[in-house]
Amino acid sequence: MTATNGMNALHPAGNKNHGTGPAAGPGALKRLASFPWWHEVILAILLICLLTYAGSVAPMFLRPGVQIGLSDRLWNVALLALPMMMIILTGGIDLSVGSTMSLSAVVFALTFTHGAPLWLACVAAVATGLACGFLNGIFVAWVRVHPLIVTLATLAAFRGVAEGISLGRGISGFPPGFQAIAHHNILGLRPEGWLFIAAAAYTAIVLAKAPFGRYLYAIGHNEMAARYSGIPTAKMKLFLYSLSGMAAGAAALFAVARVDTARANLGYGMELKVITAVVFGGVSIFGGRGNIVGVIMGLLLIYETREFISWQWNNDNLISIIIGGLLITSVLLQVALRAGKTAQ
Amino acid sequence: MNNFFVPSNIRPSCRAGLMLLASAALAGTLAIAGCSKSNNATSSAASGKKMYTICLLPKEKDIPYFTSCAAGARAAAKQLGDVKLIYDGPVHGAATKAAAMIHKWTLQGVNVIAVSPNDPDVLAPAMKRALKKGVHVITWDADGLPGTRQYFVNQASARRIGYTLMDTLAKDIGPHPKGPIAIITATLTAANQNAWIHFIKIRLKKYPGLKLVSIQPSHDDQRRAFQITQHLLQAYPNLKGIIAVSSAAFPGAAEAIKQAGQSGKVQITGLSTPDDMRAYVLNGTVKSVILWNTHALGALTIRVAEALASGKLKPGQKTFNAGPLGIKKIVGHQVLLGPLMVFNKKNIGKYHF
Numbered sequence: 001m002t003a004t005n006g007m008n009a010l011h012p013a014g015n016k017n018h019g020t021g022p023a024a025g026p027g028a029l030k031r032l033a034s035f036p037w038w039h040e041v042i043l044a045i046l047l048i049c050l051l052t053y054a055g056s057v058a059p060m061f062l063r064p065g066v067q068i069g070l071s072d073r074l075w076n077v078a079l080l081a082l083p084m085m086m087i088i089l090t091g092g093i094d095l096s097v098g099s100t101m102s103l104s105a106v107v108f109a110l111t112f113t114h115g116a117p118l119w120l121a122c123v124a125a126v127a128t129g130l131a132c133g134f135l136n137g138i139f140v141a142w143v144r145v146h147p148l149i150v151t152l153a154t155l156a157a158f159r160g161v162a163e164g165i166s167l168g169r170g171i172s173g174f175p176p177g178f179q180a181i182a183h184h185n186i187l188g189l190r191p192e193g194w195l196f197i198a199a200a201a202y203t204a205i206v207l208a209k210a211p212f213g214r215y216l217y218a219i220g221h222n223e224m225a226a227r228y229s230g231i232p233t234a235k236m237k238l239f240l241y242s243l244s245g246m247a248a249g250a251a252a253l254f255a256v257a258r259v260d261t262a263r264a265n266l267g268y269g270m271e272l273k274v275i276t277a278v279v280f281g282g283v284s285i286f287g288g289r290g291n292i293v294g295v296i297m298g299l300l301l302i303y304e305t306r307e308f309i310s311w312q313w314n315n316d317n318l319i320s321i322i323i324g325g326l327l328i329t330s331v332l333l334q335v336a337l338r339a340g341k342t343a344q
Numbered sequence: 345m346n347n348f349f350v351p352s353n354i355r356p357s358c359r360a361g362l363m364l365l366a367s368a369a370l371a372g373t374l375a376i377a378g379c380s381k382s383n384n385a386t387s388s389a390a391s392g393k394k395m396y397t398i399c400l401l402p403k404e405k406d407i408p409y410f411t412s413c414a415a416g417a418r419a420a421a422k423q424l425g426d427v428k429l430i431y432d433g434p435v436h437g438a439a440t441k442a443a444a445m446i447h448k449w450t451l452q453g454v455n456v457i458a459v460s461p462n463d464p465d466v467l468a469p470a471m472k473r474a475l476k477k478g479v480h481v482i483t484w485d486a487d488g489l490p491g492t493r494q495y496f497v498n499q500a501s502a503r504r505i506g507y508t509l510m511d512t513l514a515k516d517i518g519p520h521p522k523g524p525i526a527i528i529t530a531t532l533t534a535a536n537q538n539a540w541i542h543f544i545k546i547r548l549k550k551y552p553g554l555k556l557v558s559i560q561p562s563h564d565d566q567r568r569a570f571q572i573t574q575h576l577l578q579a580y581p582n583l584k585g586i587i588a589v590s591s592a593a594f595p596g597a598a599e600a601i602k603q604a605g606q607s608g609k610v611q612i613t614g615l616s617t618p619d620d621m622r623a624y625v626l627n628g629t630v631k632s633v634i635l636w637n638t639h640a641l642g643a644l645t646i647r648v649a650e651a652l653a654s655g656k657l658k659p660g661q662k663t664f665n666a667g668p669l670g671i672k673k674i675v676g677h678q679v680l681l682g683p684l685m686v687f688n689k690k691n692i693g694k695y696h697f
Binding site for chain 2: 060065066069070072073168169170172179183255258259260261263266268307310311314315316317320
């Protein structure tokens, strides 16, 4: 693969029809259909429509102070979506992120209440997340059990352990300095937000430019072929699942700081929120296809929709209905686009 | 850079159809959004009168107990005329979601947030922040942590609930009650329930013939309560009575007694809504159902909130005039709703909640 295919590193599938595309037939429609960023463009259009509508009926909603205030609930999902995207790109899945958060939170709280300094408790939480992810990685990469089964098992197991060691009790009363990481802005944004932006930028560069990124897509496309080509598939998977666990450990710290409580029910259902955003962002659940721009658009669209409905209509039941409708729309559009491509 | 997707053999006509379907789905979604009535906090009343936006947050939305509280709250808001009521809460009772709602309402700058905290620890930072931003915060149905609310609208003191439950069971068993009794609770760590059980145990000393043999958790699950009651009936064949201190456990336990053919032999009482218990009261399994007036609880919460926002309720006041609900006592930071209601065969037909 040469440097001219920079964009195709994001879309390896784009190579499939090389040479036949534009020559196959004239017509603006066909050229339009072969545009590779349709999914992202559609998500962007939907997002703009939503924000325009929101701005016209509730101008207050778009104020920067309000948006930053509401963003509390975005960053947690966003942080976990990055490793989840890479795992899904390889054709895998990590269902245990929510339970890992819960275990990390409980370990953090117990370490702290047993007299450890705050920094040590934080390290313990992230290390717990890393260990959980590493365990998933071992089973997926070395024992070669399907990731769905492995992480379904650890989804139950990690939360079970968290409930066991905390005895189901909530632990509160952390120092104000710790709570501040979830309530105070640095340069106009939550620290969590900056962490996500930095991580997302780095991930984007790695996916587009580094061999690691290309290997990810290769594994997702055909793992056997990737392995025979000398790609260290097992090591990469071990790394990805560990990364996912570590991100969950870090996210747990922010979540605990926000509510000043660590309880075993923290992060319940988180895995579905994260996977929904990733898949909505155009990442194929079978692996090999998708990119970070789409995932960020997906995250923003779901989050803005949720927050706006809650802001405007104060109806918790409505949110799931509309998010569901949005997902169905996106799936149908994807299928329609794919059908359009083949019309050439 | 041509083909994003792997080609397959789908005809172009299919594509148009799918596009149409997708637009239809989108239109449907938007229609749902459009149809739902806007009750945004920022909209103001047409009459020009000063309106107070009051947000009522239940522990869990869409369960009968809170729905009936909300009905009372709506009626009170209508009577007062200067209240814009927003009733919303987490559908599955997630405390972090409740915290996010409090946070959102704080950003919107509403006047009062009335919280029934499903997890006081988790909600405390959000409630404190609201107070700091100048929003009035009160609790109702269950109290929050100290420093997170200005008032607590309390349906009944734990002592009154505990004593009433014990006295009612003893009365239902008959004169000179004697034998083993059991309690079915929500969870062994539930704060409200444990306070009530504490006072049940104190009152039990008045009835030397009765002996408390077991306290079982039902995890607020009707089916679990049903199974636990079956086990209790087998383990204690001469069991005389059961007190169910969770509104979900009560109907489950009553059903188990009925199916075991023990109606009338094993007495059961507890806390639940008349709607959930009507069948068991009418068929004789249950003699008395105890609950506070949920309509009045919702209404009193709204009246306290409105008085707080308009400055009618001042710190240090010992009583509160709740209009048609009468004069209510204020003890410390608690506004007390008053006596409990006992539903039995004679009066249960009149109450629907």
